Amino acid sequence: MNNLLVAQSGGPTAAINATLVGVLQGARISGKVDKVYGAKNGIEGAIKGNLLDLSDLMKDTQALDTLTYTPSSALGSCRFKMKDWRVDEESYKKIIETFKKYDIKYFVYIGGNDSMDTVNKLSEYCSVNNYDYYIMGAPKTVDNDLNLTDHSPGFGSAAKYIATTIAELERDISVYDIPAVTIVEIMGRNAGWLTASSALARVNGGPGPDLIYLCEKDFDDDRFIEDIKKKQAVKPGLLVAVSEGIKYKDGSYVSDSMSSGAVDNFGHKYIAGAARALEQLVRNRIGCKVRAVELNLMQRAAAHIGSETDIIESTMLGQKAVNCALNGETGKMAAIKRVSNNPYRVEFISVPVSEVANHEKTVPLDWITPEGNDVTEEMMEYLRPLIIGETNVKYENGIPKHLRLY
Template sequence: MSNLLVAQSGGPTVAINATLVGVLQGVRASGKIDKVYGAKNGIEGAIKDNLIDLNELIRDTKAMDTLTYTPSSALGSCRYKMKDWRKDDEPYRKIIETFKKYDIKYFIYIGGNDSMDTVDKLSEYCSLNNHDFFIMGAPKTVDNDLNLTDHSPGFGSAAKYIATTIAELERDINVYDIPAVTIVEIMGRNAGWLTAAAALARVNGGTGADLIYLCEKDFDNERFIADVKKKLAEKPGVLVAVSEGVKDSTGAYVSDQMSSGAVDNFGHKYIAGAARALEQMVRNEIGCKCRSIELNLMQRAAAHIASETDIIESLMLGQKALTCALDGQTGKMAAIKRLSDKPYLVEFISVPVNEVANHEKVVPMEWITPDGHDVTEEMMDYLKPLIQGETNLKYENGIPSQIKLY
């Protein structure tokens, strides 16, 4: 029997380790894999021959269960951009050397858009250079912006956290009878799915966020101030949810005045600061009390309020990615196809990774209300099933148990 390598990449989520566990469960059920190795820090671990033996580290059901509910990437992550192999094939050759050294025939890469770009390039390199390896992608991203999958693992849990936080903030900001505005910045560079989840705070009858601004719609400062003034005339406490990536009609980010201008390895500008910029705008233009809150990393690390639906689907996608690899598929990504909203039904499929990599799924404009500061019922129907169910976390000394692989 041959061996399998699995790695994780990109921004961590609550559910990324559940996908890893899905792979491990599939391996044990198949009986077709001898050893499972984990690459430390994503594809860099494969390049640098920095692997760990998961057979030794995850020996029993208890360890598997703990790993399922441990947030973030247990194997570590990276932001490594693979160049086209025609221009620089050294990293590719080193990966192949690692595969051969450890008798690895299958590789599953769990990650988001940039990770699927790596799957696409590596599978193409192997195919065109007659290397008999099977490369599969398994989706992950709280941003929910991956193409050809109805939604991505990690998103449902992050949406549940955001909806809960917004509902709790609503209670907090309404205790005083003085005009005040609270602006909550939510992750999303070009896709406003997470910010849209703020509307879920209304499902039990609350008002949730009074104003919701997604990055798909051009942001207008004057319209924003007018919207806030109108809400303040109706109630003293106004709650605003805004995507970190909101930008005006010229393409300039609202956060630019707060940004350092630095970029990551993929050329993405660091854009946090939209809420702080809007806070200053409200103070200058309206003069009332205003505070900004940036949810930041908490959105993707809140395992204590994970969606059971999200965790189960993440496990299934790991199993699907493995099954596809064992069936001889390569250059594909496991994905979710929604069959219906009510009842909520999905099936797990595989899609060509070259149609996922470097594509971005954004919120349909028809799911944003015409006034530009809320979402429609169609969006609510899409979101509601994804936050259903609570996980049965195991606690130790008062906090959830977690596992560390290295």
């Protein structure tokens, strides 16, 4: 039998289930897949043989429509780092056992950078050992930091949420005629794409954030305070957007004074508190009213304000990943190639996952203003198309309806 396994990994997004739906649709339309299984909790489910049979769901168009607009990872997620198979082969052997037990020939892994590392290692292991399996990656990350794809599924919806929230915050703080600073911390460890999207709050003529600081540029306390003072000479209430990963010239995080120093399974330092650190700085150096706001988890899975462009592209990437696997491709990732901005057009391609894994796409420095406190028109041209279109979210009893697989 030619069965397919799909799994999801990494941080949740508003569009990751749309990619899952694309995988299911691609498998059904092809006529070449007998059954589709879903691994619970990412690659860990494949290792443990903890699978769900999704074959009936594949044919249920109503359920698939609800799942498309359900946020987060319906199959569950994990942050499990696969060791190199030359060092520790045990996990790889267990995955192959699962493949054999369930007659799986194709595997699509939906996730971000660390997930693509898994795709790369597993496809290499299968190739070296002459296993006839086809391993494909499907991109996902709100951070938009995956290499070789114009943008990543989940980013457009997160950007739309951020732009909307910033526009609403601006309306809130604008009613007072007293000096005040509101500092909004937005996700982004080493890539400032999400923070840059705060500028989209200006597309309908609103002022948006007064200052924007991305993690690609060295941060300087004195320059920051000077920027605040210059802006306050013109208007009393300021709105500032900052990446959670803003760093000083020496490489230390602005948030270090607020951090526990703990790290995750991939050795990534938990960073949060940049806005709170800057809140203290403004209070000590300027003395005006100041507050810190952390968007935190809310920006990842806000499907109620999702981008239909994001959902459609996410679905298409799931289909593309399946088609590539069925055509004999392995060790690749489905990706987006932008053809034009006006009109906005893209193509869906495949790229070597080895050139995606452990690479990080950051904001080009020339898309940041020379002063380092805003973004350029080139950035706006890149961002605008990604938030277009309103999603067809289903409501029940006054709140969005979600589909749960287990």
